[in-house]
Amino acid sequence: MSKRTHAMPWRNIAVLAVAVASGAGCYVVPTTAPDGTVYYSHYPLPPVGTPIAVPPPATSTAPATLPVKLYPSNDQASHTGIVSGSVTNMMTGKGRFVVNYLGEVLGGEATRVSNDERRGVASAFSPGGMYMSCEYQMNTPYQGAGTCSFANGARYQMHIGN
Structure with a gap:
Protein backbone atom coordinates (compact mmCIF):
# COMPACT_ATOMS: atom_id res chain seq x y z
CA MET A 1 0.00 0.00 0.00
CA SER A 2 1.24 3.44 -0.78
CA LYS A 3 1.27 6.41 1.56
CA ARG A 4 -1.13 8.22 -0.74
CA THR A 5 -3.92 5.67 -0.03
CA HIS A 6 -3.63 6.19 3.75
CA ALA A 7 -3.42 9.98 3.47
CA MET A 8 -6.69 10.28 1.57
CA PRO A 9 -9.07 9.52 4.53
CA TRP A 10 -7.21 11.99 6.78
CA ARG A 11 -7.49 14.66 4.12
CA ASN A 12 -11.25 14.09 3.85
CA ILE A 13 -11.58 14.30 7.63
CA ALA A 14 -9.58 17.55 7.67
CA VAL A 15 -11.79 19.08 4.96
CA LEU A 16 -14.90 17.97 6.85
CA ALA A 17 -13.59 19.44 10.13
CA VAL A 18 -12.90 22.80 8.45
CA ALA A 19 -16.39 22.81 6.94
CA VAL A 20 -18.00 22.04 10.30
CA ALA A 21 -15.90 24.64 12.10
CA SER A 22 -16.68 27.34 9.56
CA GLY A 23 -20.42 26.62 9.79
CA ALA A 24 -20.53 26.47 13.60
CA GLY A 25 -21.29 30.18 13.92
CA CYS A 26 -24.42 30.20 11.77
CA TYR A 27 -27.45 28.18 10.93
CA VAL A 28 -29.50 27.71 7.79
CA VAL A 29 -33.17 28.68 7.71
CA PRO A 30 -35.58 27.72 4.92
CA THR A 31 -37.64 30.65 3.67
CA THR A 32 -40.60 30.60 1.31
CA ALA A 33 -40.84 33.24 -1.40
CA PRO A 34 -44.26 34.73 -2.31
CA ASP A 35 -44.37 32.45 -5.37
CA GLY A 36 -43.95 29.34 -3.16
CA THR A 37 -40.29 28.73 -3.98
CA VAL A 38 -38.23 27.59 -0.98
CA TYR A 39 -34.75 29.03 -0.58
CA TYR A 40 -32.22 28.78 2.23
CA SER A 41 -30.53 31.67 4.00
CA HIS A 42 -27.91 31.60 6.71
CA TYR A 43 -28.11 33.65 9.87
CA PRO A 44 -25.01 34.14 12.03
CA LEU A 45 -25.29 33.17 15.69
CA PRO A 46 -24.57 35.88 18.28
CA PRO A 47 -21.19 35.81 20.02
CA VAL A 48 -20.84 33.42 22.95
CA GLY A 49 -22.24 34.93 26.15
CA THR A 50 -24.75 37.18 24.37
CA PRO A 51 -28.25 36.58 25.76
CA ILE A 52 -30.66 35.21 23.18
CA ALA A 53 -34.21 36.54 23.29
CA VAL A 54 -36.72 33.70 23.44
CA PRO A 55 -40.11 34.56 21.93
CA PRO A 56 -43.11 34.07 24.22
CA PRO A 57 -45.13 30.91 23.64
CA ALA A 58 -47.81 31.21 21.00
CA THR A 59 -51.25 31.82 22.45
CA SER A 60 -54.22 29.96 21.23
CA THR A 61 -57.06 32.01 19.84
CA ALA A 62 -59.29 29.00 19.25
CA PRO A 63 -62.36 28.77 21.51
Missing part, protein backbone atom coordinates in the same frame (compact mmCIF):
# COMPACT_ATOMS: atom_id res chain seq x y z
CA ALA A 64 -62.00 26.42 24.48
CA THR A 65 -64.95 24.64 26.12
CA LEU A 66 -64.34 24.27 29.85
CA PRO A 67 -66.26 22.26 32.44
CA VAL A 68 -68.03 24.22 35.18
CA LYS A 69 -68.98 22.80 38.59
CA LEU A 70 -71.19 24.62 41.07
CA TYR A 71 -70.84 23.58 44.72
CA PRO A 72 -73.65 24.50 47.17
CA SER A 73 -72.87 27.37 49.55
CA ASN A 74 -76.26 27.81 51.32
CA ASP A 75 -79.17 25.66 52.54
CA GLN A 76 -81.28 26.29 49.43
CA ALA A 77 -78.47 25.02 47.19
CA SER A 78 -77.67 21.99 49.35
CA HIS A 79 -80.89 20.29 48.13
CA THR A 80 -79.53 20.01 44.59
CA GLY A 81 -75.93 19.02 45.32
CA ILE A 82 -73.25 19.71 42.74
CA VAL A 83 -74.49 21.28 39.51
CA SER A 84 -72.51 20.79 36.26
CA GLY A 85 -72.29 22.90 33.15
CA SER A 86 -69.84 24.33 30.68
CA VAL A 87 -68.51 27.62 29.41
CA THR A 88 -66.99 28.12 25.99
CA ASN A 89 -64.27 30.76 26.21
CA MET A 90 -64.20 32.47 22.81
CA MET A 91 -60.82 34.06 23.74
CA THR A 92 -62.29 37.48 22.91
CA GLY A 93 -63.56 38.46 26.36
CA LYS A 94 -66.88 36.72 25.68
CA GLY A 95 -68.13 33.21 26.26
CA ARG A 96 -71.20 30.97 26.07
CA PHE A 97 -72.47 29.60 29.38
CA VAL A 98 -74.73 26.51 29.77
CA VAL A 99 -75.84 24.76 32.96
CA ASN A 100 -78.45 22.09 33.74
CA TYR A 101 -80.33 23.07 36.93
CA LEU A 102 -83.34 21.26 38.40
CA GLY A 103 -84.14 19.67 35.03
CA GLU A 104 -83.94 22.98 33.13
CA VAL A 105 -81.18 23.98 30.74
CA LEU A 106 -80.09 27.56 31.34
CA GLY A 107 -78.12 29.24 28.57
CA GLY A 108 -76.44 32.60 28.49
CA GLU A 109 -73.18 34.40 28.17
CA ALA A 110 -70.06 35.26 30.11
CA THR A 111 -68.35 38.61 29.62
CA ARG A 112 -65.10 39.99 31.00
CA VAL A 113 -65.36 43.20 33.00
CA SER A 114 -63.76 46.18 31.24
CA ASN A 115 -60.34 47.26 32.53
CA ASP A 116 -59.80 43.82 34.14
CA GLU A 117 -59.18 40.94 31.73
CA ARG A 118 -59.46 38.34 34.53
CA ARG A 119 -62.77 39.28 36.15
CA GLY A 120 -66.14 38.71 34.55
CA VAL A 121 -69.87 38.16 34.92
CA ALA A 122 -72.06 35.39 33.56
CA SER A 123 -75.83 35.28 33.17
CA ALA A 124 -78.11 32.48 32.03
CA PHE A 125 -81.86 31.95 31.58
CA SER A 126 -84.15 29.00 30.87
CA PRO A 127 -87.40 28.94 28.86
CA GLY A 128 -89.14 27.87 32.10
CA GLY A 129 -88.23 31.15 33.79
CA MET A 130 -85.25 30.14 35.95
CA TYR A 131 -82.30 32.52 35.82
CA MET A 132 -78.89 32.87 37.42
CA SER A 133 -76.04 35.35 37.63
CA CYS A 134 -72.37 34.76 38.45
CA GLU A 135 -69.22 36.72 39.13
CA TYR A 136 -65.88 35.05 38.45
CA GLN A 137 -62.16 35.57 38.13
CA MET A 138 -59.94 33.62 35.74
CA ASN A 139 -56.46 32.49 36.84
CA THR A 140 -55.63 31.47 33.25
CA PRO A 141 -57.77 31.33 30.08
CA TYR A 142 -58.56 27.74 31.12
CA GLN A 143 -59.19 27.95 34.88
CA GLY A 144 -61.05 30.20 37.30
CA ALA A 145 -63.51 30.47 40.20
CA GLY A 146 -66.47 32.55 41.31
CA THR A 147 -69.94 32.62 42.87
CA CYS A 148 -73.40 32.13 41.36
CA SER A 149 -76.90 33.00 42.59
CA PHE A 150 -80.15 31.52 41.24
CA ALA A 151 -83.64 33.05 41.15
CA ASN A 152 -84.81 30.67 43.92
CA GLY A 153 -82.15 31.97 46.36
CA ALA A 154 -79.66 29.12 45.89
CA ARG A 155 -76.01 30.20 45.97
CA TYR A 156 -73.00 28.24 44.70
CA GLN A 157 -69.21 28.41 44.52
CA MET A 158 -68.23 28.04 40.87
CA HIS A 159 -65.08 26.27 39.66
CA ILE A 160 -64.16 26.65 35.98
CA GLY A 161 -61.79 24.28 34.18
CA ASN A 162 -60.12 21.05 35.23
Whole structure:
Protein backbone atom coordinates (compact mmCIF):
# COMPACT_ATOMS: atom_id res chain seq x y z
CA MET A 1 0.00 0.00 0.00
CA SER A 2 1.24 3.44 -0.78
CA LYS A 3 1.27 6.41 1.56
CA ARG A 4 -1.13 8.22 -0.74
CA THR A 5 -3.92 5.67 -0.03
CA HIS A 6 -3.63 6.19 3.75
CA ALA A 7 -3.42 9.98 3.47
CA MET A 8 -6.69 10.28 1.57
CA PRO A 9 -9.07 9.52 4.53
CA TRP A 10 -7.21 11.99 6.78
CA ARG A 11 -7.49 14.66 4.12
CA ASN A 12 -11.25 14.09 3.85
CA ILE A 13 -11.58 14.30 7.63
CA ALA A 14 -9.58 17.55 7.67
CA VAL A 15 -11.79 19.08 4.96
CA LEU A 16 -14.90 17.97 6.85
CA ALA A 17 -13.59 19.44 10.13
CA VAL A 18 -12.90 22.80 8.45
CA ALA A 19 -16.39 22.81 6.94
CA VAL A 20 -18.00 22.04 10.30
CA ALA A 21 -15.90 24.64 12.10
CA SER A 22 -16.68 27.34 9.56
CA GLY A 23 -20.42 26.62 9.79
CA ALA A 24 -20.53 26.47 13.60
CA GLY A 25 -21.29 30.18 13.92
CA CYS A 26 -24.42 30.20 11.77
CA TYR A 27 -27.45 28.18 10.93
CA VAL A 28 -29.50 27.71 7.79
CA VAL A 29 -33.17 28.68 7.71
CA PRO A 30 -35.58 27.72 4.92
CA THR A 31 -37.64 30.65 3.67
CA THR A 32 -40.60 30.60 1.31
CA ALA A 33 -40.84 33.24 -1.40
CA PRO A 34 -44.26 34.73 -2.31
CA ASP A 35 -44.37 32.45 -5.37
CA GLY A 36 -43.95 29.34 -3.16
CA THR A 37 -40.29 28.73 -3.98
CA VAL A 38 -38.23 27.59 -0.98
CA TYR A 39 -34.75 29.03 -0.58
CA TYR A 40 -32.22 28.78 2.23
CA SER A 41 -30.53 31.67 4.00
CA HIS A 42 -27.91 31.60 6.71
CA TYR A 43 -28.11 33.65 9.87
CA PRO A 44 -25.01 34.14 12.03
CA LEU A 45 -25.29 33.17 15.69
CA PRO A 46 -24.57 35.88 18.28
CA PRO A 47 -21.19 35.81 20.02
CA VAL A 48 -20.84 33.42 22.95
CA GLY A 49 -22.24 34.93 26.15
CA THR A 50 -24.75 37.18 24.37
CA PRO A 51 -28.25 36.58 25.76
CA ILE A 52 -30.66 35.21 23.18
CA ALA A 53 -34.21 36.54 23.29
CA VAL A 54 -36.72 33.70 23.44
CA PRO A 55 -40.11 34.56 21.93
CA PRO A 56 -43.11 34.07 24.22
CA PRO A 57 -45.13 30.91 23.64
CA ALA A 58 -47.81 31.21 21.00
CA THR A 59 -51.25 31.82 22.45
CA SER A 60 -54.22 29.96 21.23
CA THR A 61 -57.06 32.01 19.84
CA ALA A 62 -59.29 29.00 19.25
CA PRO A 63 -62.36 28.77 21.51
CA ALA A 64 -62.00 26.42 24.48
CA THR A 65 -64.95 24.64 26.12
CA LEU A 66 -64.34 24.27 29.85
CA PRO A 67 -66.26 22.26 32.44
CA VAL A 68 -68.03 24.22 35.18
CA LYS A 69 -68.98 22.80 38.59
CA LEU A 70 -71.19 24.62 41.07
CA TYR A 71 -70.84 23.58 44.72
CA PRO A 72 -73.65 24.50 47.17
CA SER A 73 -72.87 27.37 49.55
CA ASN A 74 -76.26 27.81 51.32
CA ASP A 75 -79.17 25.66 52.54
CA GLN A 76 -81.28 26.29 49.43
CA ALA A 77 -78.47 25.02 47.19
CA SER A 78 -77.67 21.99 49.35
CA HIS A 79 -80.89 20.29 48.13
CA THR A 80 -79.53 20.01 44.59
CA GLY A 81 -75.93 19.02 45.32
CA ILE A 82 -73.25 19.71 42.74
CA VAL A 83 -74.49 21.28 39.51
CA SER A 84 -72.51 20.79 36.26
CA GLY A 85 -72.29 22.90 33.15
CA SER A 86 -69.84 24.33 30.68
CA VAL A 87 -68.51 27.62 29.41
CA THR A 88 -66.99 28.12 25.99
CA ASN A 89 -64.27 30.76 26.21
CA MET A 90 -64.20 32.47 22.81
CA MET A 91 -60.82 34.06 23.74
CA THR A 92 -62.29 37.48 22.91
CA GLY A 93 -63.56 38.46 26.36
CA LYS A 94 -66.88 36.72 25.68
CA GLY A 95 -68.13 33.21 26.26
CA ARG A 96 -71.20 30.97 26.07
CA PHE A 97 -72.47 29.60 29.38
CA VAL A 98 -74.73 26.51 29.77
CA VAL A 99 -75.84 24.76 32.96
CA ASN A 100 -78.45 22.09 33.74
CA TYR A 101 -80.33 23.07 36.93
CA LEU A 102 -83.34 21.26 38.40
CA GLY A 103 -84.14 19.67 35.03
CA GLU A 104 -83.94 22.98 33.13
CA VAL A 105 -81.18 23.98 30.74
CA LEU A 106 -80.09 27.56 31.34
CA GLY A 107 -78.12 29.24 28.57
CA GLY A 108 -76.44 32.60 28.49
CA GLU A 109 -73.18 34.40 28.17
CA ALA A 110 -70.06 35.26 30.11
CA THR A 111 -68.35 38.61 29.62
CA ARG A 112 -65.10 39.99 31.00
CA VAL A 113 -65.36 43.20 33.00
CA SER A 114 -63.76 46.18 31.24
CA ASN A 115 -60.34 47.26 32.53
CA ASP A 116 -59.80 43.82 34.14
CA GLU A 117 -59.18 40.94 31.73
CA ARG A 118 -59.46 38.34 34.53
CA ARG A 119 -62.77 39.28 36.15
CA GLY A 120 -66.14 38.71 34.55
CA VAL A 121 -69.87 38.16 34.92
CA ALA A 122 -72.06 35.39 33.56
CA SER A 123 -75.83 35.28 33.17
CA ALA A 124 -78.11 32.48 32.03
CA PHE A 125 -81.86 31.95 31.58
CA SER A 126 -84.15 29.00 30.87
CA PRO A 127 -87.40 28.94 28.86
CA GLY A 128 -89.14 27.87 32.10
CA GLY A 129 -88.23 31.15 33.79
CA MET A 130 -85.25 30.14 35.95
CA TYR A 131 -82.30 32.52 35.82
CA MET A 132 -78.89 32.87 37.42
CA SER A 133 -76.04 35.35 37.63
CA CYS A 134 -72.37 34.76 38.45
CA GLU A 135 -69.22 36.72 39.13
CA TYR A 136 -65.88 35.05 38.45
CA GLN A 137 -62.16 35.57 38.13
CA MET A 138 -59.94 33.62 35.74
CA ASN A 139 -56.46 32.49 36.84
CA THR A 140 -55.63 31.47 33.25
CA PRO A 141 -57.77 31.33 30.08
CA TYR A 142 -58.56 27.74 31.12
CA GLN A 143 -59.19 27.95 34.88
CA GLY A 144 -61.05 30.20 37.30
CA ALA A 145 -63.51 30.47 40.20
CA GLY A 146 -66.47 32.55 41.31
CA THR A 147 -69.94 32.62 42.87
CA CYS A 148 -73.40 32.13 41.36
CA SER A 149 -76.90 33.00 42.59
CA PHE A 150 -80.15 31.52 41.24
CA ALA A 151 -83.64 33.05 41.15
CA ASN A 152 -84.81 30.67 43.92
CA GLY A 153 -82.15 31.97 46.36
CA ALA A 154 -79.66 29.12 45.89
CA ARG A 155 -76.01 30.20 45.97
CA TYR A 156 -73.00 28.24 44.70
CA GLN A 157 -69.21 28.41 44.52
CA MET A 158 -68.23 28.04 40.87
CA HIS A 159 -65.08 26.27 39.66
CA ILE A 160 -64.16 26.65 35.98
CA GLY A 161 -61.79 24.28 34.18
CA ASN A 162 -60.12 21.05 35.23
